[in-house]
Every structure is written in C-alpha cells, then in structure tokens.
Amino acid sequence: xxxxxxxxxxxQRCLDLLAPALEQxxxxxxxxxxxxxxxxxxxxxxxxxxxxxxxxxxxxxxxLSAERLAPFGDRATLVxxxxxxxxxxLERLEVPRVQGVLFDLGxxxxxxxxxxxxxxxxxxxxxxxxxxxxxxxPAAEVLNTYPPGELVRILRTxxxxxxxxxxVSAVVREREKEPFTNSARLVELIRDALPQAAKxxxxxxxxxxxxxLRIEVNGELSVLERAIPxxxxxxxxxxxxxxxxxxxxxxRLVKQVLAAGAATTAPAGLPVVPEEYQPRLRLxxxxxxxxxxxxxxxxxRAAPARLRGAQRIREDAR
Numbered sequence: 179x180x181x182x183x184x185x186x187x188x189x190q191r192c193l194d195l196l197a198p199a200l201e202q203x204x205x206x207x208x209x210x211x212x213x214x215x216x217x218x219x220x221x222x223x224x225x226x227x228x229x230x231x232x233x234x235x236x237x238x239x240x241x242l243s244a245e246r247l248a249p250f251g252d253r254a255t256l257v258x259x260x261x262x263x264x265x266x267x268l269e270r271l272e273v274p275r276v277q278g279v280l281f282d283l284g285x286x287x288x289x290x291x292x293x294x295x296x297x298x299x300x301x302x303x304x305x306x307x308x309x310x311x312x313x314x315x316p317a318a319e320v321l322n323t324y325p326p327g328e329l330v331r332i333l334r335t336x337x338x339x340x341x342x343x344x345x346v347s348a349v350v351r352e353r354e355k356e357p358f359t360n361s362a363r364l365v366e367l368i369r370d371a372l373p374q375a376a377k378x379x380x381x382x383x384x385x386x387x388x389x390x391l392r393i394e395v396n397g398e399l400s401v402l403e404r405a406i407p408x409x410x411x412x413x414x415x416x417x418x419x420x421x422x423x424x425x426x427x428x429x430r431l432v433k434q435v436l437a438a439g440a441a442t443t444a445p446a447g448l449p450v451v452p453e454e455y456q457p458r459l460r461l462x463x464x465x466x467x468x469x470x471x472x473x474x475x476x477x478x479r480a481a482p483a484r485l486r487g488a489q490r491i492r493e494d495a496r
Contacts, residue, residue, distance in 0.1 A: 185477040186216030188469050188485050192280060192420045193224050195462055195487040199277040199418040203227040207278035208268075210261035210409065215243035217280055222250045231276070233259045233267060235310040235396075260310070262404035268412055275414035281421040283402070283428050302362035307388075307395045317391045321364070322357040326350050336399070336427065337390030344371045345387060361388075389425065399427060406435040410459065413490035418462065420487045429466055429484045436461060436488045458494060462487035 186192075200207055200221070205228045209218045212234040222230050230253060234240050240256050247254040257267050261281065268276065305318035321329070326346050333342035348371040349358070358364060365384045372383050393399060409419055419436075423429040439459035444451045466484035474481045 185480075186220065187282060187422055187477065187480045187483045188467075188473065189217065189220055191467065191485060192217065192422070193220060195420045195485075196221075196278040196280065196418050197224070199416055199489070200225040200228045202277075205229070205277035206231065206273055206275075207280065208233070208264065208276050208409070208412070209280050209282075210264060210405065211280075211282045212243050212256065213239055213282065215239075215246040217282055218243065218254065219246060219250075221278075221280070222247065222253055228253075228277075230254045231267065231271065231273065232256050233261055233264065235260045237310070237312065260401055262401045262408060264405065264412060265408045275417065276412050277414055277417045279409040279413065279417070279419045281405070281409070281419075283398075283421070283423050302360055305358055305361055305364065305391075307392045309396050314395060314397075317395050318358050320391060320394055321349055322353050332394045333387055333390045335390070336393040337386035337388075338426070339386040339390060341372050344373075347371075393427075399431065402428060402431055406432055410435065410439055410488070410490070411494070415490050415492060417490045418487060419490075420485065423466075423484045423486075424482045429486070432486050433466070436486055439488065453492075456492060458490060458492055459488040460491045462489055 196207065199205065205225065207221050207225070207228050207230055209221065209230060209232040212218055212232040213236075215232070218230055218232050221228065230247075230250070232243065232247075232254065234243070234256075235258070237258060240258055244256055247256070255271065259267050264279075268274070305316060305321065307317040308314050320332075324332070329346045329349065330342045333339040333345060339345065345368055348367050349364075352358070352363075352367055364387070365382075368384045368387055406421065413419060421432045421436075423432055436459060440457045440461050442451050442455050442457055444455035448455075463486050466486050468485075469480040469483050
C-alpha cells in the first residue's frame with residue numbers, strides 16, 4: 179500500500195493550531211496515532227527545530243512510517259505503544275514535558291485499505307479488527323462468544339445502533355448454526371435483519387455495527403479516557419494539544435476532558451479565585467471545528483472529523 183494516496187485529515191489546521199508551541203528550538207511533539215505518518219512527516223517538515231515522538235499499536239504502520247520518516251534521521255523516535263501509555267513512554271525516553279501532542283483517532287487508512295484486517299464492511303475479509311494483531315480478541319470471537327445482552331450494549335453504546343436488538347437476535351440465531359469468521363456474512367445478516375426504513379438512512383447499514391465491534395475489540399474508549407488526561411499532563415506550560423475525533427462518543431470524551439481543564443475548580447462565591455483553582459487549559463477551538471467542503475470533496479474520510487485544541491496555561495496545583 180503506497181502512502182502517497184494517504185491524505186492526512188485537516189492537516190493544515192492541525193499544524194497551525196500547534197505552531198505557536200513548536201516553533202522554538204528544542205521543542206518536542208508527540209504524534210499519538212502515527213498511522214502512515216502523514217501528520218508526522220508534515221510536523222517534522224514544518225517545524226525543523228522540533229523533535230518527534232510517534233506512537234502506534236500497529237507494527238505494520240510503524241514499519242511503513244519508519245521508511246517514510248527515515249530522511250529525518252534521529253529527529254523522529256517511533257515507539258510501539260498504545261496512546262494511553264504516553265506518560266510511560268516519555269519517562270522511558272527521559273522527556274519530562276512536551277510542547278505539542280496530536281491525536282488522529284479512529285482507524286488508519288492502511289487498516290481500512292488492507293483487506294485482510296476485516297475493518298471494512300465493503301469487502302469480504304476475516305473478522306479480525308485488532309489494531310495490534312499480536313494481542314487481544316478478534317471481532318469474530320466477540321460475535322461468537324459474547325452473551326446477547328452484552329452484544330446489544332456494545333452495538334447501542336459504541337455504534338449508536340437503534341436496531342441493536344434485531345441485529346443481535348439474528349447474530350445469535352446464526353452463530354448457533356455456524357460461527358462467524360468473515361465480514362461478508364455479517365454484512366448480509368445485518369441487511370436482512372433491518373427494516374426497510376432503517377436501510378435507507380446513513381450509508382451502509384453495517385457501518386454502525388462494524389464501528390461498535392472495532393471499538394470493543396481495541397478498547398478504544400477506555401484507552402482514550404486515560405490517554406487525553408495523560409497527554410494534557412505531559413504538556414509543558416505553553417504546550418498545545420490537538421485532537422481529531424470521528425464519532426460523537428470520542429468527541430464527547432475529548433470535550434469533557436478539555437472543558438474540565440479550562441474551568442475553574444474554585445468553590446462558588448469566592449471573591450478572588452486562588453492560583454490552585456485557576457484553569458490549567460485555555461481552549462483554542464470554539465466547540466469542535468469541522469473540515470471544509472473542499473477537504474471533504476478531496477478526502478471523503480475527513481467528513482465525520484471533529485477537531486478540538488487546547489493550550490496548557492499553568493501547572494497543576496500542588
């Protein structure tokens with residue numbers, strides 16, 4: 179898979195958002211979701227004084243990105259890690275604080291485009307969906323072994339699928355005949371299970387179920403819940419964080435963490451707010467910023483993107 183086809187989402191806006199923190203010599207920026215290295219390459223190019231630390235849980239992504247970023251030599255340090263491990267990675271590298279952090283959440287283009295991974299509902303493939311194929315439970319095992327109530331919860335919570343009960347009862351009926359192994363059978367089952375009206379809205383009817391399974395398989399929301407506070411904690415004063423999310427659950431979580439950091443924690447009614455209660459963050463985006471129409475036309479994967487940013491303005495209260 180050639181990385182020239184990969185178009186990083188909202189690239190220019192992410193760079194502009196992080197720029198004030200990364201233009202000084204000696205700055206360190208973390209790309210928490212390296213993928214095919216599009217954002218990382220742009221960061222290293224635009225900020226020639228900056229050093230990059232990039233994480234990915236997918237070994238194949240790390241291999242491809244290492245080739246792409248080789249021209250930057252030792253300015254780029256690539257690490258096989260999940261992004262909630264950021265504090266430990268920085269400790270190991272003896273980097274106490276960083277000036278910039280970027281998250282581009284969701285599935286990388288490479289994972290979607292590589293048929294054998296089972297992320298995409300448009301082509302038949304083994305139902306795997308693990309971002310790191312050396313660990314964890316594949317999607318087929320989730321479908322074949324989870325109790326019905328648990329599957330309904332996953333589809334409703336992570337896929338916001340209104341027809342979760344119908345889909346799950348069809349899955350349970352079918353898995354008793356033969357366990358699920360491939361994506362095409364699941365796509366067909368979902369099409370058959372949904373009422374006509376539900377099939378007419380919002381693209382491929384399997385989309386929400388596949389999203390839900392992917393989030394469950396990779397523990398994405400629980401990882402994110404730890405990762406965003408960890409990244410904020412790693413920022414030096416003046417440092418900036420930019421987060422691209424692709425569905426409302428991720429965006430809500432990011433919004434909550436950044437909003438909490440930007441709020442005072444003082445008890446109500448204090449005439450003067452003492453230093454320890456002052457906000458630690460300043461929000462850099464009004465709500466979530468969306469991609470432009472031109473960008474969506476050029477890269478359809480940008481359509482659901484939501485960008486939020488914040489700047490660290492003071493240390494944590496001791």
